[in-house]
């Protein structure tokens with residue numbers, strides 16, 4: 235659950251970062267494109283100023299109708315260009331204060347264009363060539379100055395914008411790194427919590443000395459198996475094992491040796507059973523084998539095999555050479571048995587009988603009566 239949430243969070247952060255970086259790339263492309271189109275306009279406008287100069291020179295040399303027409307068209311183009319550039323300036327991110335003098339000059343030049351047109355008309359009619367030259371030069375110089383200033387302003391603005399975008403990209407990259415580190419840290423913490431919970435859960439199910447299931451876990455597993463048995467009809471069996479005179483081993487060789495014997499026994503028991511069976515240490519020198527879907531005769535045969543195995547177990551450490559024996563009580567679930575407690579109580583009674591009847595023996599039931607599988 236916690237890991238799922240961490241995964242979802244990481245995915246969310248990754249998607250957000252992707253969206254932000256896509257936006258920045260797009261924004262950057264946009265800003266660049268705006269300036270490129272404006273700079274292109276300004277370069278063309280600078281060419282208009284040069285063409286104006288050339289046309290005026292041509293007209294001074296000859297009042298040819300073709301030159302007059304050329305100038306008329308050029309004035310029309312210049313007017314359109316001034317409007318387009320002033321609109322682009324107003325829409326741009328350039329601060330108004332930076333382009334105000336330029337704007338004023340362009341507006342002034344636009345207002346001078348009708349005068350130039352009138353001077354041209356007069357010149358075409360053979361009057362006042364000086365006037366055309368004067369107004370023409372004024373407009374041409376004004377255009378050349380304005381567009382050259384504007385060109386510089388655009389380059390400066392473009393460079394500033396690019397620097398800002400680079401800083402922004404760096405900031406977002408740093409933000410992304412921090413987010414990745416945070417998500418990584420969060421996931422590591424969650425993983426650690428998950429592992430600790432798993433360890434605790436494992437410890438709560440396990441006997442610390444032998445690593446076998448503990449009593450509580452055996453009861454949990456058995457309760458589940460009993461519910462399954464009611465549906466399937468496949469009866470489970472239980473074998474309770476109690477070591478005989480284990481106190482003597484402790485007394486003779488010390489508690490640590492007794493511990494080592496218990497561990498060796500746990501391994502031997504685990505080797506004797508099927509993978510589906512559960513081996514548990516109930517406490518002290520008492521063990522249990524819970525056998526799902528195992529009938530009475532199968533359980534009794536296994537109990538006898540276990541008894542022999544214990545009797546033949548090579549004991550570790552100082553207890554080597556000693557003979558360990560155990561008493562075993564076996565019970566199988568049957569009609570009228572309402573839960574694991576009843577099965578346990580029956581196996582316990584038979585274990586008690588095995589002890590009472592001399593130890594190192596198995597007590598099973600056959601047709602409701604206890605029977606001894608083996609005697610010492």
Ligand SMILES: Nc1nc2c(ncn2[C@@H]2O[C@H](COP(=O)(O)OP(=O)(O)OP(=O)(O)O)[C@@H](O)[C@H]2O)c(=O)[nH]1
Nearest residue numbers: 476477478479480481482484489490492493518519
């Ligand atoms: N080494 C070791 N000994 C344990 C442990 N738990 C219980 N014991 C010992 O097991 C012995 C059980 O003694 P008793 O209940 O008298 O049983 P017993 O000596 O096996 O005799 P019977 O069961 O009557 O055959 C005691 O000496 C406990 O100290 C353990 O974890 N380690």
